Amino acid sequence: MTTAYPGARAYQTQSILTASPGQLVLLMYDGALRFMAQGRAAFALPEDAPRRIETINTALLRAQAVISELRANLNLDAGGEVAANLDRLYDYHLRRLFEANLRKDEAPLIEVERLVRTLRDSWAEMLRSNEPRVA
Numbered sequence: 001m002t003t004a005y006p007g008a009r010a011y012q013t014q015s016i017l018t019a020s021p022g023q024l025v026l027l028m029y030d031g032a033l034r035f036m037a038q039g040r041a042a043f044a045l046p047e048d049a050p051r052r053i054e055t056i057n058t059a060l061l062r063a064q065a066v067i068s069e070l071r072a073n074l075n076l077d078a079g080g081e082v083a084a085n086l087d088r089l090y091d092y093h094l095r096r097l098f099e100a101n102l103r104k105d106e107a108p109l110i111e112v113e114r115l116v117r118t119l120r121d122s123w124a125e126m127l128r129s130n131e132p133r134v135a
Helices: 006-017 023-041 050-073 076-103 105-131
Strands: none
Touching: 006 050, 023 050, 023 105, 050 105, 076 105
């Protein structure tokens, strides 16, 4: 993939390489939300628009891949009840995105997008509250 701003790609790569584990989770949530927004934009296209179905499919598969990665990296032993709840929630997200893609129905996508945004915002707040304070 080429970009009009080659420095932007290098900056993005560097920010990922230097991110803390908590920041990486935030980046993953942002990526899932970005792919879901692409899917919703494709749903808004006219039914007969070329590549509409393909665009929806690709966006939702990418969102599912991100959520699958978040789920795969849960430490169920160390995370206890929180990790178990996230595992069930991610499973629900995946099933609803699959349903949205299979039926080409936007409603499950909107639901998952809302749920993931809530998780993302909560995660970002947790990261902010744990930042060291400079006097």
